Amino acid sequence: MPDITPRRGRLSQLVRRLAAGSALGLLSGEAMAAEGVASVFHSSEIITFSLLTGAIAAAMISAVWVIRQRSTVEIDNRDLKTALADARQSISRFQALISDKNRSIVVWDGPAEKPExxxxxxxxxxAPQDDRDFLAFGRWIRSTSASELERAIDRLRTYAESFDLIVQTNRNEILEAQGRVSGGRAFVRFVALNNLREELAELTLERDRLRGDLASLQTLLNAVDMPVWQRGRDGQITWVNEAYRDAVEAPSADVVVQEGRELLATVSREKAKALSTYDSPFRDKISTVVRGQRTFFDVVDAKTTYGTAGIALDVSAIEAVREELSRTLKSHAETLDHLATAVATFDGAQRLQFYNQAFQTLWNLDTAFLARRPGNGEIFDQLRESGRLPEQLSWKQWKxxxxxxxxxxETQTDMWHLPNGQTxxxxxxARxxxxxxxxxxxxxERVDLETRYNTLVQVQGETIDHLSEGVAVFGPDGRIKLSNPAFRALWGVSETEVAPGTHIRAIEQxxxxxxxxxxxxxxxxxxxxSFEDERPSSRGMLELRTGLILDFAIIPLPNAQTMLTFVDMTDSVRVERALTEKNEALRMADSLKNDFVQHVSYELRSPLxxxxxxxxxxxxxxxxELSTRQAEYVDHISTSSSLLLTIVNDILDLATVDAGIVELDLSEINLTDFLDEVSHQMADRLQESAVTLRIDTPDxxxxFVADHQRLKQIFIKLLTNAANFAPEGSVVGLSCAREGSDFVFTVSDQGPGIPKDVLESVFHRFESHGQRGGAGLGLSIVDSFITLHHGKVRIVTREGEGTEVVCxxxxxxLPKAEAAE
Known part of the structure; x- marks a missing residue:
């Protein structure tokens, strides 16, 4: 309110000055009258007096106006103070309302403004207590509700589209979200529902879910080729699927409902209505006419509190097949009844369903017994009691x-030798x-004939057919009598070429x-x-073109027959030759290897x-300074050279091990400091593979006495191999323990594991597996160095679960120092 105090001061001074002037004028007039001056005033004095009188009158009028204006201003000030107090009270009331813990409001002033x-x-x-995380709806609201809410807020801020949503949090709490636009501002109010409002929201969600489920179910029923329908309490059709519409030849499902077209006859519907209950739906096979053809349906009609629902399955094809099957079975039964072979058929309950006359004759069973359809096991028991089944050590097990x-x-086949001599x-x-x-x-009869024949054949066949030596028997006329498979295989001839009766000249060809x-x-x-009286036996050796080396023998037999035998000596001879050649090759290789180890170290390592x-x-x-590309090339040269140097060192280490010139430099190692040294050296390598090393050791x-350098190489090779196959972000484990005087350590990773077909060759040289496999020397070096320390290494792996290398x-x-002389 403007301050009017200075104005009042200035107006008071003006009034006092006007009053003083008026008083002086009155005193002057009295003095002139007393003296009796009766002269007429000058015109200038009259003008001055008039102006003074007007000024006084104006001052008086201004004073009155100021006094009235002051009263008006004071009234306005009182009204403004009252309105301000009311506004502050309203703001406090609104703030108290907004600060309710059951609701939160997010306000946007504009598209680019930050929310309040x-x-x-x-x-x-x-809901997050920090405002910065509140708008990350996907973290605390269910995904379906969060995506719908984000789309609604985007439309609210872009197109000013209001919305009302019910959302559900990850803690199964129900919230009401209301979006509005007012005064150019977009705001969304979140209200935590409780009691009746929460129940109403849950019911709303459940209603939407049920509507969706009903729509999905109706869509599914429209896709199946079985007529489905729903009826109201009055028995009128309220909904049908597409298969029902097609069956009654209606243009649409709505026409079916409006016209009340029925698929089933009135008698069938009345029967279903009479027999259907809430606990037991109506089920029956009903025939009706569909598109002018008689059709059979398996109908299920269920009764509900809102009416009935039914479904019909077309079984016309099944009925036709059933009738055809019945006719076929009858024809087969008539045919089987005339066969001499005994046949019996049992149903799923193992009860006799059909038997022919030969079955009754074979087992001599009573017709009355068979007429009451006995079980399969009951028939076996009857036959066993009458002594018609083979004797068994364990009847229960046989049955x-x-x-x-x-x-x-599959079909089971068996031979039964009955006590009466029949086979x-x-x-x-199984049907x-x-x-x-x-x-x-x-x-x-057939078994008797085969028995006599087999007895004669086995005298010759079983004698020679299972020999590993090739055998051939010739008559005095030079024709072959018999030969075994080994003979034919050694000489590469077919059974036809050495068939009995073939002359030796043909066999020679x-x-x-x-x-x-x-x-x-x-x-x-x-x-x-030959016709010599004495036919001595002879022996010798042959080498065939196929590479086989045979030891043969010519043995005279009675009745002027002769037997040739051939023994395959190829393996023995070749082993002897191979051992001789290998021994010479090993001597040369050992000499070359020693020369290589002596000279290759400087020749390969120095250039690298x-x-x-x-x-x-x-x-x-x-x-x-190098350019970016030059620096990149130099890095590639350095990395490749270091890798090549590592491979050369590995090859040289293996060569020295094979040459037997490696001597371990044993020393006493502090294992705790040693593990710190290994982990520090592997830090950069593990960081490149984005894996973490976890060391599990006792305090x-x-x-420990070992070769420090070789032991470090073992650890570095195992950890590098684990890092190569471990997935990014995983953990490579290193666990160490002491078991007596032994040092046991395990390196594990979470990689894909090693397949069984690869596991047997992981310690072989130059065997590299996986996308990041190197030259395939790491595990070979580990195995060689652990063997030099008289240790053992084994691998435990599970495909898809990782690998453990246990050493x-x-x-x-420690070597004993010799005393100084």
């Missing part, structure tokens, strides 16, 4: 095995529709491909066909060391 947060939701809703045909997939071949086959079919074929020496088979032919040194010099600023590992090294003994 008012109020806060309860902590049990899962269970015979009846297992009902669960078998039966039994076929038992697709359940049950089994038994066929009994009488083989008594067949064997020319394998052996072209003229004296060989001529010698055999002379020994076989120079390359690495010059590459490092090129990186230093003293030799000039005090103590000291055990016994503590060595």
């Amino acid at each position: 947060f008012l109020g806060q939701l309860p902590a049990e809703t899962g 269970e095995q015979a009846l297992s045909v009902y669960q078998a997939i 039966l071949r039994v076929f038992a086959t 697709p529709q359940g049950g089994a079919t038994w066929v009994f074929e009488n083989l008594t 067949a064997c020319v491909v394998s052996y072209d020496q003229p004296d060989g088979w001529k010698q055999f032919a002379h020994a076989i066909t 060391t120079n390359i690495i040194g010059f590459a490092d010099l090129l990186k230093t600023p003293a030799f000039g 005090m590992l103590g000291t 055990r090294i016994p503590s060595g003994a």
Whole structure:
């Protein structure tokens, strides 16, 4: 309110001055009258007096106006103070309302402005207490609700579209989200619902879910080819699917509902209505006419509190097949009844369903007994009591095995030798529709003939057919009597070429491909066909073109027959030759290897060391700045050279191990300091592979006697191999322990594991597996160095779960210092 105090002061001074002037004028007039001056005033004095009088009058009027204005200003000030107090009270009331913990408001002044947060939701809703995390809806609101809310807020801020949503948090709390635009500002209010409002929101969500489920179910029912319908309490159709519409030949489902087109006859509907209950739906096979053809349906009609619902499955094709099957079974039964082979059929309950006359005759069973459809096991028991089944050591086990045909997939075949001397071949086959079919074929006469024939054949066949030596028997006329498979395999001839009755000249021609020496088979032919009284046996050795080396023997038999035998000596001779050649090759290889170890160290390492040194010099600023591409090339040179140097060192280490010139430099190692040294050296390598090293050791590992450098190489190779196969972000484990004087350590990773077919070759040299495999020398070096320490290494792996390499090294003994002489 403007301050009017200075104005009042100035007006008071003006009034006092006007009053003083008026008083002086009155005194002057009285003085002039007293003296009796009766002169007329001058015109200038009259003008001055008039002006003074007007000024006084104006001052008086201004004073009155100021006084009235002051009263008006004071009234306005009182009104403004009252309005200000009311506004402050309203703001306090609104702030108290907004700061309610059951609601939170987010306000945006414009599209590019940061949001303003008012109020806060309860902590049990899962809403973040920090305003910066509140708008990350996906973290505390369910994904479906969060995506819908984000789209609604985007439309609110972009197109001023208001919304009202019910969202659900990850803690199953219900929130109401209201979006509005007012005064150019967009705001969204979140309200935590409780009691009735929460129940209403939950019911709303449940209603939407049920509507969605109902729409999905109706879509599914429209896709199936089975008529489906719903009826109201009055029995009128309220909904049908597309299959029902097609069956009644209606243009649309709405027409079916409006016209009340029925698929089933009135009698069938009344029957379903009468028999259907809430607990037991109506089920029956009903025939009706669809598109002018008689059609059979399996109908299920269920009663509900809102009416009924039904579904019909077209079984016309099944009925036709059933009738055809019935006719076929009847025809087959008539055919089987005229067969001499006994046949019996049992159903799924293992009860007799069909048997032919031969079955009754074979087992001599009573017709009345068979007429009451006995079980399969009951028939077996009856036959066992009458002594018609083969004797068994364990009847229960035999019976269970015979009846297992009902669960078998393939046909079971068995031979039954009955006590009466009969031999039966039994076929038992499980039927697709359940049950089994038994066929009994009488083989008594056939078995007798085969027995006598097999006895004669086995005298010759079993004698020579299982020999590893090749055997051939010739008659005095030079024709072959028999030969075994080994003979044919050694000479590379077929069974037809050496069939019984073939002359030795023909066999000689067949064997020319394998052996072209003229004296060989001529010698055999002379020994076989000669008429000398004395036929001495002879032995010798042949080498065939196929590489086989045979030791042969010519043995005279009675009745002027001759037997040739051939023993394969190829392996023995070749082993002897190979050992001789290998021994000579090993001597040469050992000499070459020693020369290689002595000379290759300087010849290979020195150039690589120079390359690495010059590459490092090129990186230093003293030799000039390199461009980005040049620096990249220099890094590649340095990295590749270091890798090549590592491979050369590995090859040299293996070569020295193989040459037997490696001597371990045993020393006492503090294992705790040693593990710190290894982890520090592996830090950069593990960081490149984005894996973490976890070391699990007891507090005090103590000291250990081993070759420090070789032991460090073992650890570096194992950890590098684990880092190569471990996935990014995983952990490589190193656990160490002391078991007596042995040092046991395990390196594990979470990689893909090692397949079983690869596990046997992981310690082989130059065997590299996986995308990041190197030269394949790491595990070979580990195995060689652990073997030098008299230790053992094994691998435990599971495909998809990682690999563990377990090493055990016994503590060595420090060399004893010789006393000084």
